[in-house]
Every structure is written in structure tokens, then in C-alpha cells.
Amino acid sequence: LKKKLYLLGNNKFNFSVKYEFKTAPLKENCKPAERAKEEEMEKKQEEAWRVLELYSGIGGMRYSLMRAGVNAEIVEAFDINDKANDVYQHNFGHRPYQGNIQSLTAADLDSYGAHAWLLSPPCQPYTRQGLQKQSGDARAFSFLNILELIPHTSKPPIMLFVENVVGFETSDTHSRMIETLVKLGFVTQEFILSPLQFGVPYSRPRYFCLAKRKPSLFHNQLLNNKLVWSPCPLFGSADRESVLFEHDQPQESFDKLLQSCEPIERFLEFKNADLQPGDTTSVSTFAAGGLEKDNEGSECDINSLDQYFVPLSLIERWGSAMDIVYPDSKRCCCFTKSYYRYIKGTGSLLATVVPKRKGKASPLKEQCLRYFTPREVANLHSFPEDFQFPQHISLRQRYALLGNGLSIAVVAPLLEYLFADS
Numbered sequence: 001l002k003k004k005l006y007l008l009g010n011n012k013f014n015f016s017v018k019y020e021f022k023t024a025p026l027k028e029n030c031k032p033a034e035r036a037k038e039e040e041m042e043k044k045q046e047e048a049w050r051v052l053e054l055y056s057g058i059g060g061m062r063y064s065l066m067r068a069g070v071n072a073e074i075v076e077a078f079d080i081n082d083k084a085n086d087v088y089q090h091n092f093g094h095r096p097y098q099g100n101i102q103s104l105t106a107a108d109l110d111s112y113g114a115h116a117w118l119l120s121p122p123c124q125p126y127t128r129q130g131l132q133k134q135s136g137d138a139r140a141f142s143f144l145n146i147l148e149l150i151p152h153t154s155k156p157p158i159m160l161f162v163e164n165v166v167g168f169e170t171s172d173t174h175s176r177m178i179e180t181l182v183k184l185g186f187v188t189q190e191f192i193l194s195p196l197q198f199g200v201p202y203s204r205p206r207y208f209c210l211a212k213r214k215p216s217l218f219h220n221q222l223l224n225n226k227l228v229w230s231p232c233p234l235f236g237s238a239d240r241e242s243v244l245f246e247h248d249q250p251q252e253s254f255d256k257l258l259q260s261c262e263p264i265e266r267f268l269e270f271k272n273a274d275l276q277p278g279d280t281t282s283v284s285t286f287a288a289g290g291l292e293k294d295n296e297g298s299e300c301d302i303n304s305l306d307q308y309f310v311p312l313s314l315i316e317r318w319g320s321a322m323d324i325v326y327p328d329s330k331r332c333c334c335f336t337k338s339y340y341r342y343i344k345g346t347g348s349l350l351a352t353v354v355p356k357r358k359g360k361a362s363p364l365k366e367q368c369l370r371y372f373t374p375r376e377v378a379n380l381h382s383f384p385e386d387f388q389f390p391q392h393i394s395l396r397q398r399y400a401l402l403g404n405g406l407s408i409a410v411v412a413p414l415l416e417y418l419f420a421d422s
């Protein structure tokens, strides 16, 4: 039931819903030892976990914590990017600490008395398309600094959560992270998961490290020191079979996975069927190169559909490299921070006119291709409906900030699993 709720709730959140299904056993029926344990847990639950959110961006981690229903308080968030902080402040009413994480000291971190640190450090040092300089890349230094500081804190965290791109798990930064954590008495469980595994038609596999400091234990000990490619353990079905779930599955299983996803249409703010005749005219005019495009998005109305149509010149030049999807598609590609600025490998384009023969078998210019809007990308990242960008954030900046972000549909169950029974 809980899994179903996640699948259903990808887009429309109702934070209270989850509690309705968590029925506590009647105290009278508990044995004394169980009752004592339960009372201890309840006491812990009364106190909110104190959480630090490092590399907070537009707050995907904080939304995930909320969606997980964890009783937690973000005691501070940190990000160096002022635009990301504007968005964070707009939505949460708190401006993150806008400094370089590299200059934080152990005393700074101690001052927050946080039980958990949630981190999504920069991924450029580990991306396949990049130079893969790993710990030698200056953008990795702030995270390495945090790792080095943990042994010098007087109150090290009880829990850690680290998110990064696939490729991080084979890096020297990863080896240093695991070595540090093991020395400090942490147990780790690692995952590589994609929103596709949570019913969202979006391919964005990411690496996650969950760490707990002894005597805190994970609910499922079978996963200790393992890299898991399946979300099954998060929903309680952590038997040996699911632990051994492999990522290089046969095509048949992958097709089955896609079939379990919702259609892209459910995530669209502009549905093809809703396009008014006027829009279609502007679509064709635009596709014919008749309208000027404001790529910055600052001068034109961000809600106007026109600016999202792909000009013919780009279709002619980059058509062969485009990933085209349809409203009934069950998968689209990862949106990167360069979506809308570049075509190749930055994310999918949507056909607003669906041809008889889908794909590149039909001329692309007749399919009136458009970019997904920032709201639609946010929907595919499972951000709640009330998430908003402040007016002054340009279209390009919106895509860039979302491209740096994370999937709440994936991170929320991971956080729920991390905080459970701690």
C-alpha cells in the first residue's frame, strides 16, 4: 500500500496521507520489553531530528524529508549559489548559509548539534562526459573537507546521506569516504536507483550512500556494505533475492519496468489536447522560424507556450541527436542543467503533433517538437505542486537549477529507510 502511495503521489503530495496508514500496535497487547522499546522510540520521535542540508540547491533534499514524513528540522542549509538560495528562500522562508562549504570548520559543524547530514556535492568530478578528475578536481575539495572534519567534531552525526551521479561509486573520493566512515564506526548501505523504479517515466539513475553510526543500525542488516540496484528493500521486501537484484537485466524485465510507469502525459502542464487553435498557429509559425525566441526567458512570459517550441533550424541541424517522446511514452531522458541551451544529451523533447508512425520514421518538423517546461521537469523530479520559482529567475536558470536537482520520488523512501529505527 505504501508503495502504491508513492507511485500515486509522485505529483500531488499530501504529507498527511502517510500517517493515516501507520497504525501503531495497541500498548496493552505489547510484551514489557517491546513496550519499553516502543516507548523509547516514541520519546525519540517526540524530538525532531536535527538535520544539516549541505549543497542545498533548490531544496530537493528538504522536500524529500518532508515527503518521507520524517520528524526532522533542517537546522541549516548551505549553498554557494545565490540564485539557488533565492529559490530555496522563496519556498521555505529561510535563506541558506551562502558560503563555501570548503571553509567550514569542525567547530562550525559542531555548533549545529545535528544528528544527520544530508549532502549532494557537485557531480562534475565524476560524470562520464567530464574529465573524471575525481578527488583531483577542485569541485571535489569541499566534500573532501567535510569528510576530513568528521573525526574532529565533538558531536559527529549519527546518520549521513550522500547523493551523486553514477560513476561516483568507482571513484577515489568514494574510497576515501568509505574508509573515513568505517574508521568512525559507521555502517553503510549503497543504492543506485532511478525514478523509473518508482513509477515515474523518467530515467535519472543516481548513486546514494546511507550511513549510520553504531550502535544505530539499519532495519535490514542484509544490505550492510552492499551496493543495491533495487528499491525492494525500501518497501520491506528485502529478502535475499531482492538484495541480489542485478542492474544488467534482460530487455524483457526492463520493458516490464517501463510498463509499470505512468505515461508522460500525467506530468505535463500543457497537454496536446488542450492546445487551442491559436496556439497551434503560433506553433507552426514558430516552427517555421517566424517568431523570435528569447532564450534567456527574462523578457517573455514564462507561461507562454511559444518559447518552448524548437526552431526548425535546430531540428534540421540536431534532429538525429534528439530524443523524442510522446504523451503516452513511459520514459524520458535525464534533464541536465544545459537543457534548453544545448540539444544533444541534455534531455528529451516532446512531440505536440503525434504522427502515425512515431519516432524518426516521420519527419520531425511535422511533429512540432517542444521543450518540457520547467514546471514539467519539476513534476518529473516529483516536486510538490506548491514549489515555485521567484519571478526574477530566468528560464535558463530554472532549467540549470532543476538539472542540478534530485528526484524526490527516489530520495524520500531512501530517507524514510535511513531514519527508521534510529
Ligand SMILES: C[S@@+](CC[C@H](N)C(=O)[O-])C[C@H]1O[C@@H](n2cnc3c(N)ncnc32)[C@H](O)[C@@H]1O
Pocket (backbone or CB within 6 Å): 055, 056, 057, 058, 059, 060, 061, 078, 079, 080, 081, 084, 099, 100, 101, 102, 120, 121, 122, 123, 142, 401, 404, 405, 406
Ligand atoms: C548537485 S547540486 C545539489 C542540488 C540539490 N540537492 C537540489 O535539490 O537542488 C550541488 C549544489 O552545491 C552547490 N555547491 C557546489 N560547491 C559548493 C561549495 N564549495 N560550497 C557551497 N555550495 C556548493 C552548488 O551551488 C549546487 O547548488
